[in-house]
Amino acid sequence: MTTPVVLASGHLVDRPDRPSPRFPPSRVPWVTDLVGGALDEWRVGPGAIVICGGARGADIIAAEEGHSRGARVVLCLALPPEEFERRSVDLPGTEWRERFRRLLKVAEVRQLPEGAGDASADGEVFDRANEWMIDMARRLARRPYAVVVWDGQPGDGRGGTSDLIRQLGYPADDPRIRVIDPTPPG
Numbered sequence: 001m002t003t004p005v006v007l008a009s010g011h012l013v014d015r016p017d018r019p020s021p022r023f024p025p026s027r028v029p030w031v032t033d034l035v036g037g038a039l040d041e042w043r044v045g046p047g048a049i050v051i052c053g054g055a056r057g058a059d060i061i062a063a064e065e066g067h068s069r070g071a072r073v074v075l076c077l078a079l080p081p082e083e084f085e086r087r088s089v090d091l092p093g094t095e096w097r098e099r100f101r102r103l104l105k106v107a108e109v110r111q112l113p114e115g116a117g118d119a120s121a122d123g124e125v126f127d128r129a130n131e132w133m134i135d136m137a138r139r140l141a142r143r144p145y146a147v148v149v150w151d152g153q154p155g156d157g158r159g160g161t162s163d164l165i166r167q168l169g170y171p172a173d174d175p176r177i178r179v180i181d182p183t184p185p186g
Contacts, residue, residue, distance in 0.1 A: 004048040005141035006039065006066065007133060009164050010058025010149025011182060015091060022151050023057055023182040025094070031058070031149055031182050036065045038147045038178040046070035051137050051144075053078065053129060054103065055088035056096035057182075058149035058161075063103050073107040076136065078129035080111060130164040146170065146177045 011023040023031070035058075044050065050066030052059040054075040063073045077084045081104065089100045112129050137144035146168055150161040170177045 002141070004042045004044050005137055005144040006042065006044060006048065006050045006062070006071075007137040007144050007146045007168070008035070008050055008052040008059060008062030008066075008148070009130070009133070009146075010161050010180070011151065012055055012088065013057040013091065013094075013096070021183060022153075023149065024184060027182045027184065028057075028061070031180055032061050032065065034178075034180045035061050035147055035149070038145075038180075039065055039069060039071075042145050044069050044071050048072070049074060049140060051076060051133050051140075053088075053126075053133065054084065054100060054107075054109075056091055056094075056100070058147075060089075060096065060099050060103065061149075062147055063107060064099065067103070067106055073103065074136070075103060075107045075109045076129060076133045077109065077111045078125045081109070127163055130167055134164070134167055143176055147180070148177065149180045149182050151181050151183045152179070 013023050013025055014021055044066055048071040050062055050071045051074045052062050054077055067073050085100060090097050112132055154162050
């Protein structure tokens with residue numbers, strides 16, 4: 001079996017003021033179990049590579065789960081770490097910032113190359129980061145695995161999970177992709 005390469009992405013954990021829940025904090029343990037199950041199924045361990053963006057929610061969960069299994073974790077930040085933390089990690093009253101900072105110490109951290117996206121353009125830099133992560137994963141494995149925490153709906157703007165799914169191009173029934181819907185049942 002070849003060394004697994006896993007691209008991980010998905011929704012941010014919701015802020016308390018989000019009008020319609022997409023990834024409520026109460027679903028984090030459930031999503032974590034499913035992400036871990038996918039990594040176990042794909043035999044992610046020492047020698048495997050997990051590539052993700054580092055945001056609160058799906059990215060941090062997948063990075064921690066990969067690291068706990070001995071995989072090499074590559075955090076691909078769309079912005080400089082401080083700005084990325086402010087825009088995509090920090091959620092007052094939670095541990096996301098601390099979890100992100102722990103990952104910065106154990107992961108291979110890369111930043112989207114200069115000029116690859118405009119940080120002032122809403123979503124453009126995140127859209128380019130998705131393309132960058134997909135390209136990186138495909139350079140390491142022609143058909144990488146992908147674990148995606150996504151509710152199946154269009155995103156709040158460019159560069160979201162629905163864009164990554166489209167760019168990845170896997171059909172929903174492909175065994176190399178695991179889509180986890182974080183919305184509460186009912």
